[in-house]
Amino acid sequence: MSGDEWQEPMESDLAADQRSPEEIEWEIERTRERMSSNIDALGDKLSRDHLKQQAREAIAEKAHDVVSSVGDQARQTGSRLVDLITENPLAVAAAALGALCFFTLRRKRRSEARQRVRRARAGRR
Numbered sequence: 720m721s722g723d724e725w726q727e728p729m730e731s732d733l734a735a736d737q738r739s740p741e742e743i744e745w746e747i748e749r750t751r752e753r754m755s756s757n758i759d760a761l762g763d764k765l766s767r768d769h770l771k772q773q774a775r776e777a778i779a780e781k782a783h784d785v786v787s788s789v790g791d792q793a794r795q796t797g798s799r800l801v802d803l804i805t806e807n808p809l810a811v812a813a814a815a816l817g818a819l820c821f822f823t824l825r826r827k828r829r830s831e832a833r834q835r836v837r838r839a840r841a842g843r844r
Contacts (some may be wrong), residue, residue: 738746763769803812
């Protein structure tokens with residue numbers, strides 16, 4: 720609804736005795752048409768399909784924001800990791816070597832345990 724529609728009735732607000740019955744009826748009909756149009760527009764805005772569409776758009780926008788935020792956080796984490804490695808190369812190398820030794824020894828012990836189990840099973844037969 721534009722501002723012009725609201726101003727029209729004020730411009731034609733003459734005293735009732737200065738307007739003819741036809742002018743009054745015409746103004747009433749115009750007012751009814753505007754009210755009907757406004758009610759139809761409100762009905763469209765409050766329709767189930769329109770509300771569903773608004774909800775879909777809001778959810779899609781929120782999901783986009785969340786994905787964007789997760790991407791930003793991942794980039795920051797990667798950047799921090801690179802900074803940590805470049806600032807402490809010896810400590811990172813020592814930690815990596817320690818992890819490698821740990822997993823190698825663990826694998827070796829599991830392999831030895833499996834061999835003992837096989838030997839024990841073979842001895843029972």
